[in-house]
Amino acid sequence: MGRLLIIGCGGVAGVAIHKCCQNSKTFSEICIASRTKAKCDALKEKLENTTETKITTAQVDADKVEELIALIQSYQPDAVLNVALPYQDLTIMDACLACKVDYIDTANYEPEDTDDKQWREIYEKRCKEAGFTAYFDYSWQWAYQEKFKEAGITALLGSGFDPGVTSVFTAYALKHYFDEIETIDILDCNGGDHGYPFATNFNPEINLREVSANGSYWENGHWVETEPMEIKREYNFPQVGEKDMYLLHHEEIESLAKNVPGVKRIRFFMTFGQSYLTHMKCLENVGMLSTSPILFEGKEIVPIQFLKALLPDPASLGPRTVGKTNIGCIFTGKKDGKEKTIYIYNVCNHQECYKEVGSQAISYTTGVPAMIGAALVVDKVWDKDGVFNIEEFDPDPFMDMLNQYGLPWVVDENPQTVE
Amino acid sequence: MGRLLIIGCGGVAGVAIHKCCQNSKTFSEICIASRTKAKCDALKEKLENTTETKITTAQVDADKVEELIALIQSYQPDAVLNVALPYQDLTIMDACLACKVDYIDTANYEPEDTDDKQWREIYEKRCKEAGFTAYFDYSWQWAYQEKFKEAGITALLGSGFDPGVTSVFTAYALKHYFDEIETIDILDCNGGDHGYPFATNFNPEINLREVSANGSYWENGHWVETEPMEIKREYNFPQVGEKDMYLLHHEEIESLAKNVPGVKRIRFFMTFGQSYLTHMKCLENVGMLSTSPILFEGKEIVPIQFLKALLPDPASLGPRTVGKTNIGCIFTGKKDGKEKTIYIYNVCNHQECYKEVGSQAISYTTGVPAMIGAALVVDKVWDKDGVFNIEEFDPDPFMDMLNQYGLPWVVDENPQTVE
Secondary structure, eight states, rough: OOEEEEESSSHHHHHHHHHTTTTTEEEEEEEEESSSSHHHHHHHHHHHOOOSSSSEEEEOOOOOHHHHEEEEEEESOOOEESSSSSGGGGHHHHHHHHHHHHEEESSSSOOOOOOHHHHHHHHHHHHHHTTTOOOOOHHHHHHTTHHHHHHTEEEEEOOTTBBBBBHHHHHHEEEETTEEEEEEEEEEEOBOOOOOSOOOOOOOOHHHHHSOOOOEEEEEEEEEEOOOOOOOEEEEEEEEEEEEEEEOOOOHHHHHHHHSTTEEEEEEEEEOOOHHHHHHHHHHHHTTTTOOOEEEEEEEEEEHHHHHHSOOOOGGTTOOBBEEEEEEEEEEEEETEEEEEHHHHHHHEEEHHHHHHHSOHHHHHHHHHHHHHHHHHHSSSSSOOOEGGGGGGOOHHHHHHHHHOOOEEEEESSSSOOO | OEEEEEESSSHHHHHHHHHHHTTTTEEEEEEEEEOHHHHHHHHHHHHHOOSSSSEEEEETTTTTHHHHHHHHHHHOOOOEOOOOGGGGGHHHHHHHHHHHHEEEEEOOOOSSOOOOHHHHHHHHHHHHHHTOOOOOOOHHHHHHHTHHHHHHHHHEEBBBBTHHHHHHHHHHHHHHHHHHHHEEEEEEOOBBBBBSSSSSSSSSHHHHHHSOOOEEETTEEEEEEOOOOOOOOEEETTTHHHHHEEEEEHHHHHHHHHHHHOOOOOEEEEEOOOHHHHHHHHHHHTTTTTOOOEOOOOOOOOHHHHHHSSOGGGGGGGOBSEEEEEEEEEEEEEETTTTEEEEEEOOOOOOOOHHHHOOOOOHHHHHHHHHHHHHHTTTSSOOOOEEGGGSSHHHHHHHHHHHHHTTTEEHHHHOOOOO
């Protein structure tokens, strides 16, 4: 019996809200709030006759702390689930602090409306202010640790899939399979096919940043940086097949490096098809991925924005995407003095997700864990004062709920490893 | 001792004008005329102290027959060399007819400002009107045959490289090496490298039409149509090396099929690099090659026009292009009852062209033959009343002038053939 305020009404939010409505025992009431109330109302109308959860809606500008505070004070939720944009993590955390309400999100904060150079500058300044010496994704949010502790409330960071489920897999492996984990390879494979020669699942600027940013991994107590897409491996993913994957920087490496004692190496790999990479490269070569405006027929036009207008609307990909995702972690380490390797993963089918909640697997695999994290906080199964990454809680109830709510997982004790 | 009116002041015209100035014996006077007189004046200033040819300039809108007639009447040239746009062939021919002055061009007429569909419709209508039953590049211009004959003047069509030199090679082979030519393979190889990942030598719309149009070749008395880029061959080009080449439709096939008695097959191949084709394909896939406007931020934008604005200016490629072109024809047939194969080709060096005339080999190989054709008409070496393609004249003086003016040729009597 609890009351959840959900901020955001996009693809991931839609899945999380569907899943809350399947869990009315915990979520007897939810309020869906976003900038555009009509979107919230449409979702309410679609769901309210299918569930015992009582749904209300509200309009809120999540950039404005005072609006958030007013909404929280009026709705009086047990927790706030932030499935808005990562730009709004801090304003929502500020409002939760002011109202002493628990907070859950799925992605680490980043500043809005900045090009890569500005973004890096702000980042570095902020890291310096927070007393960090290196590059940290979580620096802004970890800086709230003392405040949340003093307020006696919980902030659960990164309750999506990666970060999120992959970190829970890690806590679970450490609890049940290992005395000591030595290496973690996080493998994110999207084997889906939308049938277009080229399209992006979300904003092409974010896709671009992924393939053009330096990679990095954690080894022997420090970060090792790589050239963009420098490290490539092939892996034969269960239920998906052989795919090329590339080492990227990813935010959960940072928290796992802190929270897994003695870990020697943590890497993150994501699959990219050759055709996708070729299109990105060609578009980059002709200047279509540039974020700097050019003057064209008397008007300033940003090439990547024009490209976005040409590409299929990401929302249109859902109904036509077939195939599966496979996301998981390969752990090596020791148990009772013996070397051991296990692979924990989930396989998710795009079409089945679409049939169930109207979104394909990319949103589904993030939205389901968002609901689970919120449920464990609301039910006080997870209850610690301060700011925590998800691997800092007991993984068992979360693992059970994954099986129950559509993301069943497999433990393979004899997996293919990554060189 | 002659007087030539040159219409056009672009890349090819620049080369032709340089070359006229190297041949003051024939061209004692030239007048350079184009829409923008300042361009003509700049070229005049650059050249007039290097030559005995007397250079004047004029402003003319080559779309307007009456302006052309006034200019011809005032300048009184012996011939008009049309190195403007192919859209203007007919207005210039009309003016030459009105003034009874010989006419030379380098490319067959096509209507301006039409998309591919409109262009094909106009084309088909015109073919029907002219009494042709099939697809003819030269239908518009061949329709002037009787008028030019009656007027007692010469129209020399297609005095560039291909069409142009390749057709002269054919006439030369027929005159000196064969009793009967059975097959002709025209091979156009640009082995140049401008150092950009992707750039186009001229308007990307024309590049697009090349790679996306159906191919066709002449065989046993009729056209055989292929899918775009369907027929691919490899060829080891002398002084350039191994290249992929693709069968395209090309205008000289049409006139050679008419003018080479008994020819069984004529094909045209052009080299394209894999990287070039990959970029074209990716750009096409995302819609960047579309000629239909899309609404973007309240303004109609034609994607291929925006792409053009992003790509390097074709004029900037000249100084940085290295490597060579190799263009020529492989002939098979019979001489004195015996089977025979020869390959006549020219190799042209981009950097040497640039040093000599400030243009790379693409413009050079078209501009030099334009001057030679004009010289042979002005000198009355070539003098027949009516409209003629270049292979209908005696090739020997033209072949001599190719050697003399920078496009030396080779006859290989034991060449690699094309399957």
